[in-house]
Amino acid sequence: xxxxxxxxxxxxxxxxxxxxxxxxxxxxxxxxxxxxxxxxxxxxxxxxxxxxxxxxxxxxxxxxxxxxxxxxxxxxxxxxxxxxxxxxxxxxxxxxxxxxxxxxxxxxxxxxxxxxxxxxxxxxxxxxxxxxxxxxxxxxxxxxxxxxxxxxxxxxxxxxxxxxxxxxxxxxxxxxxxxxxxxxxxxxxxxxxxxxxxxxxxxxxxxxxxxxxxxxxxxxxxxxxxxxxxxxxxxxxxxxxx
Amino acid sequence: xxxxxxxxxxxxxxxxxxxxxxxxxxxxxxxxxxxxxxxxxxxxxxxxxxxxxxxxxxxxxxxxxxxxxxxxxxxxxxxxxxxxxxxxxxxxxxxxxxxx
Numbered sequence: 001x002x003x004x005x006x007x008x009x010x011x012x013x014x015x016x017x018x019x020x021x022x023x024x025x026x027x028x029x030x031x032x033x034x035x036x037x038x039x040x041x042x043x044x045x046x047x048x049x050x051x052x053x054x055x056x057x058x059x060x061x062x063x064x065x066x067x068x069x070x071x072x073x074x075x076x077x078x079x080x081x082x083x084x085x086x087x088x089x090x091x092x093x094x095x096x097x098x099x100x101x102x103x104x105x106x107x108x109x110x111x112x113x114x115x116x117x118x119x120x121x122x123x124x125x126x127x128x129x130x131x132x133x134x135x136x137x138x139x140x141x142x143x144x145x146x147x148x149x150x151x152x153x154x155x156x157x158x159x160x161x162x163x164x165x166x167x168x169x170x171x172x173x174x175x176x177x178x179x180x181x182x183x184x185x186x187x188x189x190x191x192x193x194x195x196x197x198x199x200x201x202x203x204x205x206x207x208x209x210x211x212x213x214x215x216x217x218x219x220x221x222x223x224x225x226x227x228x229x230x231x232x233x234x235x236x237x238x239x240x241x242x
Numbered sequence: 243x244x245x246x247x248x249x250x251x252x253x254x255x256x257x258x259x260x261x262x263x264x265x266x267x268x269x270x271x272x273x274x275x276x277x278x279x280x281x282x283x284x285x286x287x288x289x290x291x292x293x294x295x296x297x298x299x300x301x302x303x304x305x306x307x308x309x310x311x312x313x314x315x316x317x318x319x320x321x322x323x324x325x326x327x328x329x330x331x332x333x334x335x336x337x338x339x340x341x342x
Contacts (some may be wrong), residue, residue, distance in 0.1 A: 028325045053247050060255035070254060071253050077246035084253030091261040093289050098265030101286035113266075120262045122293065128285040177305075180297055181312045181328025183290045188316040199284045203291035204299065205270030211296035223292025224285070229282030232277040 013211045015140040021146020022127075029123040030149050032178030033064065034156050035170035040067055043158020047074040051161045058157035062121060062150060066090040069217070088218040096224050097125045102134035119146040123179070126186045156209060195231040203227025306337035 037058065044054040049071075063065055066087045073086075098117055105113050116139070124145040131137050170176060190196060206224025273282045298309040308331040315327045 021316045026341045028322060032325070032329075045293035050243060050248060053243055053251065056243075056248075057251045057254065060251060061258050063258050064300075066254065066258065070250075077244070077251035080246060080250040080253045084257045087254040088257040088261065090256045093293070094258070094261035095264040096285045096289050098262055099268050100265070100282060100289075102265045103267065103282060114263070117262045117265070118259065121265050126286065127289060172333075172336075174308075174329040174331075174336065176297075176329045177308060177312075177332030180294050180305075180309060180332075181316075181325045182294055183294050184309065184315045184319065184326040184328070185321045186286055187290050188313065191251040193287065194282060195246030195280060195284060196287060199287045199293045203288045204295035209297045211300055215296075219335075220289070222293045223295055224289045227288025227291055228257045229283050231288065232281040235277045237276045 015138075016052070018138045019144040020198035022141040023144075023148060024144075024150045025127050025131075026124060026145045028178065029127075029182055030152050030183075032175055033123070033149070033153060035175050036064060036068075036171075037153050037156035038160035038163070039170060040064070040071065041157040041162075043068070045161045047071055048076055048160075049074075051158060054161045055154060055158045058154045061087070062119065062153060063087075063091050064121075064153075065217070083143075091219075092217070092221045093122075093224055094120055094229070097122075100130055101125055101132070101137075104128070104137045107136065108139050108142075111204040116142050116146075119150055121149075123182065124149060126183065130186050130189050141169050195234050198234050199231045202230035302339065303330065304339045308332040308335050 038193070041054050044057065045051070047059070057067060069090055070083050070086060087149060089235055094158065098120055101120070102113065102117075105116065127145050128137055128142055132140055185202065193199075203223040205223075206226035207219045209224040211219035254304060273279050294309075297305055299306060308328060311331045312328040316324045319327075
């Protein structure tokens with residue numbers, strides 16, 4: 001890394017630039033997530049949650065797919081133990097995600113590492129991995145990915161509790177496909193990694209198969225596990241360090 | 243706020259945080275070489291592929307076709323162009339499928 005020019009505080013410009021990079025990078029995902037957060041707020045209101053409860057759920061859980069699945073099957077009074085188990089299964093992919101991204105958090109203090117993990121979500125995780133693959137992942141860049149993405153998620157869910165019914169199905173406009181496109185773009189960014197094709201084929205094949213037999217969050221766990229195992233099997237164990 | 247709802251939200255939050263912190267139990271310096279290293283390096287691609295596969299492969303032809311178009315664009319162009327292509331292709335092909 002080049003030395004910063006003498007006379008400048010070495011820290012501040014780099015920190016700010018990294019933070020700004022993170023904010024700019026997450027913007028498309030943030031825009032695409034907004035209609036879903038609105039819809040979530042509307043769904044929560046339909047199921048009898050107060051606006052405060054809706055905001056609290058988005059702020060404390062911050063995991064869209066788990067929130068949708070739980071709210072879809074919401075009963076009153078809420079069966080909290082069952083809901084906790086369902087959430088754990090839906091979010092099990094975070095186990096792989098945190099194990100993987102922690103390897104790139106050498107520049108993070110232990111406190112920053114825990115704070116970063118609290119806000120781990122598919123989109124900011126994927127961008128953090130892509131950043132680490134090209135260079136160095138800094139706390140400032142990660143904070144840039146998370147800050148407005150998180151605030152927008154909570155604020156939009158609360159707004160949706162009031163006006164969510166004005167939004168029709170975001171799928172009709174292809175908004176849901178923004179996430180698919182982001183993830184396709186990020187997958188392609190990893191195409192030079194050893195075992196890339198085998199990982200994609202094993203993961204997509206297993207996820208689709210499990211989805212067809214038993215639709216639900218298990219397909220993600222099965223696909224991820226199959227892809228990881230396939231990569232390990234085809235790896236050359238005596239591989240030279242890269 | 244009803245106590246049951248607050249309990250449900252708290253349980254959801256704790257279950258999610260548990261999955262987010264699970265990576266911390268992997269010791270530092272673990273999986274630096276060999277097959278374990280390959281397994282860890284495959285995690286981003288494996289998780290992302292598993293997330294999108296059911297939508298791409300088992301929803302309908304408009305989604306599969308839109309994903310193929312998106313994939314081709316992703317090979318050459320920056321992410322913003324990929325996202326715009328994906329959204330436009332999905333919306334257009336779904337509208338086409340609804341007309342057919």
